[in-house]
C-alpha cells in the first residue's frame with residue numbers, strides 16, 4: 239500500500255470572485271521513503287494541494303475525492319485523529335520560516351513543543367531531543383537558546399526542518415521550502431532534506447515552481463497546470479524528455495548548471511496561466527501552446543501513458559501510448 243494516495247482530488251474555493259476550482263481531479267501516489275516533486279507556475283494549485291493533505295484549507299472550501307495516508311482518508315477522519323496525524327503522520331515545511339516561527343520564543347523550545355504536545359515525555363527529554371534534532375540539521379546545541387531573528391535565513395529553514403522531524407512523521411510536505419534562500423544555501427538545505435528523508439524512510443512531497451530543483455531532489459515528478467496534473471513520471475524522464483509542451487516549457491524556463499557554464503539563456507515561458515474562474519475550453523494550455531492543434535481548443539485529454547511509468551495529458555503523445 240502506498241504511504242500517500244491521492245484519488246480524484248478536487249478543491250474549490252468560494253471567494254468574492256465566485257467559485258475558484260483550484261485543484262481539478264488530481265491522482266498521485268507516493269511510497270514510504272520515496273520523493274515526489276510537484277511543479278507548476280504560480281496559481282496552478284500546488285499550495286492548495288499541500289494544505290489539503292492536512293485539512294488546513296479555509297472553512298467553506300469544497301474538497302472531494304480521497305487523500306489516503308497509510309490507507310486512512312484524511313478528508314473524513316475525526317478531528318481527534320487528525321490532530322494525531324498532524325506532526326506525527328504528516329508535517330509541512332513552508333517557505334519563509336520567519337513567518338512560521340514564533341518570534342518571541344527560543345527555537346529550542348519551539349522544536350520541543352510538538353514533542354511535548356504529542357508524546358508522553360518530560361520537558362528535559364523533549365529539550366534533549368530538540369538539541370539532537372538541531373545537530374541533525376547541522377546546528378550546534380547552543381543555537382537552541384537563539385531567537386528566530388538571531389538566525390540566518392538558511393538556519394531558520396533548518397530549524398523548520400528540525401521541527402518537521404520532531405515527531406518522526408511518515409510524510410513531509412515541503413512547500414517552496416528553499417525558494418527564498420540563495421543558491422548555495424538552497425543546495426545545502428535540499429541535500430539535507432534528501433539525506434534525512436532517506437535515512438528515516440520518510441516520504442517527501444516537495445512543491446516548487448522550479449522543475450530543475452525538483453528534478454535534483456525527487457525521484458518522481460508531477461507537473462500541474464490549471465489545477466490538473468498534466469505530466470507524471472520518473473524525474474529523469476519528465477525533466478530531460480518532457481512529453482507535455484507545458485512541462486517542456488517549464489523544464490526550459492530555468493537555467494541548468496550547464497546553461498550557466500555555457501552562458502546560454504533559457505527560453506522564457508510566454509503568457510500567463512489562466513484565471514481559474516475562467517479556464518479555457520479544451521486543453522487549458524492551448525492558448526499558450528506553441529504546438530497546439532485545432533482539436534486542442536475543444537478536447538481536454540486525460541493523462542495517458544507516455545512510457546512504461548510515465549503519463550502525459552496531451553493529444554500529441556504518440557497514439558501507441560494511448561489506452562483509449
Ligand SMILES: Nc1ncnc2c1ncn2[C@@H]1O[C@H](COP(=O)(O)OP(=O)(O)OP(=O)(O)O)[C@@H](O)[C@H]1O
Nearest residue numbers: 251253258260279280281282283284285286296514
Ligand atoms: N482562500 C482562497 N480563496 C479563493 N481563491 C484562492 C484561495 N487560495 C488560493 N486561491 C486561488 O486558487 C488558485 C491556486 O492557488 P495556489 O496557492 O494553490 O497556487 P500555487 O500553485 O501554490 O501558487 P503559488 O506558487 O503562487 O503559491 C489561485 O488562483 C489562487 O488565487
